[in-house]
Amino acid sequence: MKATKALETARRWLATLLIVTAVAIYLAKHHQLVLVPLRTFMEAFIGTGTRS
Amino acid sequence: MTQILWLPFLCTGATLTAVWPWTALYDRRPALRCLTAAVATSGWIVGICCFLSALGWLNRTMLLLATAGFTTTLLALWWTTPLHRHARPLELRRPTRLGLLLGTLTAVLYTALLLAGWLVPPYGWDTLVYHLTVIFQAAQTGSLTPFPFPAAQFYFPQVGELHSLWFFLLAGSGEHAWRLTGIALIPFALTAGLAMRIAAEALELKRALPWILPATMLTPLMLIQPLAGYVDAAFTAFLLAGFAFALLAAVHRRGSDFAFCALSCGLAMGTKISFLYFCLPIVVVLASWPVLRSLVSRSALYRVPLWIALFLLGCGYWLVPHATKTGNPLYPIAVKVGSTTLLPGPVSTENVASERQRYLDDGDSGWGWWTYPFNEKLRSKTQYSPENGFGPLFAAGFVALPFALWIAVRDKRWLLARALLALPATLLAWAVLSPWEHPRYALPACGFALLALAVITARVPRLTVSGALLHLALVAGITFSGVAGLLAATPDLPRALSLTKKGQSSPATFYHYRYGPYGHAFSWLSAAERSGSTVTFTSPYFIAPLYGWHGRNRVVYRPNPSDPSLAGQTLLLDYRDWRKFLHQEEVEYVVVWKHWQDGQKPRRISERWLVENLSDFRLVQQYSDTVQIYEPIFRSEELATLYQPRSPIDLERLSQPENWRAEYVQGGTVAIGEAGERLRISYDFNTPQNDYLDLRAETYWGRWPEFGNLNFDLAGASDSVLLFVYLKEHNARRMCRYQVKLNGSKPSSQSISLNLQQPDWQTDGFDVTRVTEMHLVLEDALDEDTLTSEISISNFHLQQPQSGA
Numbered sequence: 122m123k124a125t126k127a128l129e130t131a132r133r134w135l136a137t138l139l140i141v142t143a144v145a146i147y148l149a150k151h152h153q154l155v156l157v158p159l160r161t162f163m164e165a166f167i168g169t170g171t172r173s
Numbered sequence: 174m175t176q177i178l179w180l181p182f183l184c185t186g187a188t189l190t191a192v193w194p195w196t197a198l199y200d201r202r203p204a205l206r207c208l209t210a211a212v213a214t215s216g217w218i219v220g221i222c223c224f225l226s227a228l229g230w231l232n233r234t235m236l237l238l239a240t241a242g243f244t245t246t247l248l249a250l251w252w253t254t255p256l257h258r259h260a261r262p263l264e265l266r267r268p269t270r271l272g273l274l275l276g277t278l279t280a281v282l283y284t285a286l287l288l289a290g291w292l293v294p295p296y297g298w299d300t301l302v303y304h305l306t307v308i309f310q311a312a313q314t315g316s317l318t319p320f321p322f323p324a325a326q327f328y329f330p331q332v333g334e335l336h337s338l339w340f341f342l343l344a345g346s347g348e349h350a351w352r353l354t355g356i357a358l359i360p361f362a363l364t365a366g367l368a369m370r371i372a373a374e375a376l377e378l379k380r381a382l383p384w385i386l387p388a389t390m391l392t393p394l395m396l397i398q399p400l401a402g403y404v405d406a407a408f409t410a411f412l413l414a415g416f417a418f419a420l421l422a423a424v425h426r427r428g429s430d431f432a433f434c435a436l437s438c439g440l441a442m443g444t445k446i447s448f449l450y451f452c453l454p455i456v457v458v459l460a461s462w463p464v465l466r467s468l469v470s471r472s473a474l475y476r477v478p479l480w481i482a483l484f485l486l487g488c489g490y491w492l493v494p495h496a497t498k499t500g501n502p503l504y505p506i507a508v509k510v511g512s513t514t515l516l517p518g519p520v521s522t523e524n525v526a527s528e529r530q531r532y533l534d535d536g537d538s539g540w541g542w543w544t545y546p547f548n549e550k551l552r553s554k555t556q557y558s559p560e561n562g563f564g565p566l567f568a569a570g571f572v573a574l575p576f577a578l579w580i581a582v583r584d585k586r587w588l589l590a591r592a593l594l595a596l597p598a599t600l601l602a603w604a605v606l607s608p609w610e611h612p613r614y615a616l617p618a619c620g621f622a623l624l625a626l627a628v629i630t631a632r633v634p635r636l637t638v639s640g641a642l643l644h645l646a647l648v649a650g651i652t653f654s655g656v657a658g659l660l661a662a663t664p665d666l667p668r669a670l671s672l673t674k675k676g677q678s679s680p681a682t683f684y685h686y687r688y689g690p691y692g693h694a695f696s697w698l699s700a701a702e703r704s705g706s707t708v709t710f711t712s713p714y715f716i717a718p719l720y721g722w723h724g725r726n727r728v729v730y731r732p733n734p735s736d737p738s739l740a741g742q743t744l745l746l747d748y749r750d751w752r753k754f755l756h757q758e759e760v761e762y763v764v765v766w767k768h769w770q771d772g773q774k775p776r777r778i779s780e781r782w783l784v785e786n787l788s789d790f791r792l793v794q795q796y797s798d799t800v801q802i803y804e805p806i807f808r809s810e811e812l813a814t815l816y817q818p819r820s821p822i823d824l825e826r827l828s829q830p831e832n833w834r835a836e837y838v839q840g841g842t843v844a845i846g847e848a849g850e851r852l853r854i855s856y857d858f859n860t861p862q863n864d865y866l867d868l869r870a871e872t873y874w875g876r877w878p879e880f881g882n883l884n885f886d887l888a889g890a891s892d893s894v895l896l897f898v899y900l901k902e903h904n905a906r907r908m909c910r911y912q913v914k915l916n917g918s919k920p921s922s923q924s925i926s927l928n929l930q931q932p933d934w935q936t937d938g939f940d941v942t943r944v945t946e947m948h949l950v951l952e953d954a955l956d957e958d959t960l961t962s963e964i965s966i967s968n969f970h971l972q973q974p975q976s977g978a
Contacts, residue, residue: 140643
């Protein structure tokens with residue numbers, strides 16, 4: 122019984138870690154899709170607004 | 174501006190309001206009632222547009238009257254009949270904190286998307302070629318008659334476009350209404366999200382309920398697609414709705430589940446005909462013995478005609494006429510299984526070039542798709558576009574699928590297992606049957622991937638370390654998807670905002686920076702001072718902007734031999750035909766879009782006609798080297814002869830060496846010259862291998878079928894060489910071939926006559942009307958021989974067939 126429970130926990134952790142890793146890899150590869158436009162937006166729009 | 178735009182929202186809201194009480198007869202779950210109301214409203218929009226189109230009354234007034242009549246009738250029927258007593262009370266549940274958090278995020282991001290929609294008009298390439306053209310054409314003609322350019326897209330069902338048309342017409346069809354054509358497509362994300370929520374409910378994946386709707390809606394492509402004007406998000410919404418209703422049918426086996434499944438599937442088919450293979454997940458879900466048994470029960474059989482009618486409501490307006498006229502409901506697409514043609518049609522997807530290299534590394538044979546979900550690239554750069562952008566949760570669902578499937582099989586939850594097969598089934602259908610390999614075509618897979626994640630979250634208790642990690646990853650993934658998708662939804666957002674701030678937000682300014690010289694041409698054609706011009710074009714790179722954003726220009730076109738071949742169209746066969754067309758239609762401007770990849774090289778016959786007869790046109794505008802706008806000039810001497818009977822075709826140009834060039838030479842040399850009034854071809858076959866030369870001349874007189882034979886005189890040829898004549902269409906894969914029978918071993922003169930109706934050999938689908946080039950192919954009869962000689966050719970002429978000749 123204990124072995125079955127341990128196996129289930131291991132499976133649950135494995136699935137969780139795979140999902141978390143997939144999301145982490147994805148975010149690491151694509152983070153500039155958020156950061157670059159936001160930086161441009163801050164510079165171009167809010168910056169212009171301040172000057173005017 | 175906003176005063177004229179409230180009407181489409183009011184009419185859509187009124188339809189939803191009128192439909193809403195009726196959904197209480199079906200179910201008490203709010204999400205299911207919302208989904209049902211959304212699908213029914215789409216059904217109304219499509220149904221009424223098709224009905225009014227059939228009568229030629231597709232206009233704003235009739236849409237208003239019909240919608241007012243429909244909503245009033247529905248509401249009156251509901252309250253005056255005893256039906257409302259059977260309404261089930263709405264089952265409201267308190268939202269969870271996670272649901273509230275993600276719901277708020279979704280609302281904020283979609284509000285921002287709606288606002289961004291006001292800043293930019295639809296900008297996608299396909300949108301400016303055909304999606305918007307369908308809308309302008311319908312708004313001008315009052316019907317859904319295909320635009321006369323013979324592209325398959327104009328013959329496809331147009332459910333997605335009809336939703337934009339509904340908004341465009343009701344908003345008054347003006348400059349600002351154009352912006353609404355993209356905004357009209359935004360609500361499909363909600364339909365898709367609701368569908369996934371219903372699917373999770375049907376599969377008893379309760380822990381997924383707080384996040385699955387926001388996760389679906391915040392898929393980057395779902396945010397990006399509407400403002401580009403593409404309809405893949407609409408297709409996804411209807412397909413996922415069909416999937417959700419199929420799951421409900423599999424669980425409850427209620428007639429209403431099947432009915433709404435049929436309507437959703439019809440609408441999906443009416444949006445994109447690739448539903449034909451993307452319907453596989455729905456088929457798999459319904460493929461169980463209890464469901465099949467319920468389908469063949471007596472009461473169900475009684476309802477089958479209703480289900481068929483609902484399916485056809487979504488797509489029958491296009492498919493039924495195609496089927497009755499051509500025997501192929503998917504006309505003009507040919508459907509083949511292996512080498513067997515199931516449904517014949519002039520357009521085949523067999524030789525379509527894959528676009529894979531836009532997304533994968535150079536030379537990748539397709540294995541790169543396995544890692545693509547973790548690094549979504551376009552042209553070697555990590556980025557989202559209207560073509561790609563599945564987001565992190567698709568990657569997570571992709572890796573979670575084997576675990577989820579294992580859990581479903583272990584627990585013997587066969588419906589869940591069949592539902593999880595939707596992801597591989599969609600990806601397999603996309604990989605095998607969709608030849609272009611654009612990721613956006615597989616967008617429904619994003620929804621199916623969430624089901625795999627939902628199975629895992631159902632198994633991981635939330636109040637454990639693993640549960641917290643999992644939910645943290647989910648929230649991070651959803652937030653990232655939404656923000657990145659929103660930022661990618663509006664190209665050059667900072668500039669759009671900056672222009673808006675200065676009060677310069679207009680289609681003109683947007684297209685100027687988006688499409689450069691093309692955008693300047695769009696502006697000129699849309700100039701407010703012009704009350705509406707008649708415009709035609711040589712290349713179909715952009716059609717919709719020719720209408721102007723006021724939609725007042727009349728765009729006319731008649732196909733020529735360089736266009737795709739579709740049955741039943743009268744072709745413009747030569748320059749004189751084209752001039753007659755320009756004169757008859759009173760064309761004021763001919764727009765020449767030069768393809769940016771080709772530069773100055775004319776690719777279309779009409780462009781070549783224009784270049785060769787520039788004195789018949791006046792250059793009105795030129796933007797860079799890529800856009801020219803001409804005005805046709807008709808002099809009295811031309812008008813005096815334009816409508817007179819045609820003079821004999823002059824083929825003298827084929828006897829002139831400057832009209833011939835060596836296309837391909839192997840194992841020898843060739844010189845093309847003149848000998849008196851004859852074309853002289855001197856060749857030197859000097860290798861012991863097969864020596865071969867291929868000479869090409871442009872033709873496009875187009876009137877070949879009026880004649881029986883093509884004749885010419887040949888001198889100097891002996892049977893030590895083989896001489897072939899090829900006639901090729903603009904699509905050079907289609908051709909016919911003649912072998913010229915030479916007189917003997919000594920060079921001699923002979924008259925050659927080729928029967929145009931009976932070539933020695935021809936490819937499938939070859940049409941002599943579309944011949945645009947002639948090839949002379951000469952090769953040595955015996956490979957080991959070396960030869961230095963010449964032939965001369967003259968007196969090309971066409972003649973009627975002589976009896977007994």
